[in-house]
Amino acid sequence: MKPRRFPFKKQLICDLSPVFAAAFNGPLIEGQTQTMTLEDVDFPTLRAFEVWFYKKWVPIRARDRHNSEADKDLAKLWIFAQRVLMAELQNDTMNIFYSTLKDHCNHPNCLIKLRDLAMENGSKNLQKLS
Numbered sequence: 001m002k003p004r005r006f007p008f009k010k011q012l013i014c015d016l017s018p019v020f021a022a023a024f025n026g027p028l029i030e031g032q033t034q035t036m037t038l039e040d041v042d043f044p045t046l047r048a049f050e051v052w053f054y055k056k057w058v059p060i061r062a063r064d065r066h067n068s069e070a071d072k073d074l075a076k077l078w079i080f081a082q083r084v085l086m087a088e089l090q091n092d093t094m095n096i097f098y099s100t101l102k103d104h105c106n107h108p109n110c111l112i113k114l115r116d117l118a119m120e121n122g123s124k125n126l127q128k129l130s
Contacts, residue, residue, distance in 0.1 A: 003037065006050050007049075016086055016089075018085050019085050020036070039074075048077050052077075058093055060074050060096065074096055
């Protein structure tokens, strides 16, 4: 399968992520070619990142807690954001998880699990659940 290209403005992506800044401004192949191959990140995750990057909103909406595919997509996006050290994207993704749980899960254990996850990973916007 032919690789898909996602062009990003270098200065913007480097400002948002120290991982991309180091890669594109360093002596390694990414710095020389100004490209990066992310073989282990799937297309929907990169597409969601692209939308967030340019529009500052996460295009994945898990309106129903039984929508495990949307949950998986959100989790993949959060993991990608953690990998490239983009706290703002992590927080935006966790806010969707939180609002979905808040709206669709009244059981205290749901919110406790989400709060614990947020505390472990430093998501500022969810620490208010403590």
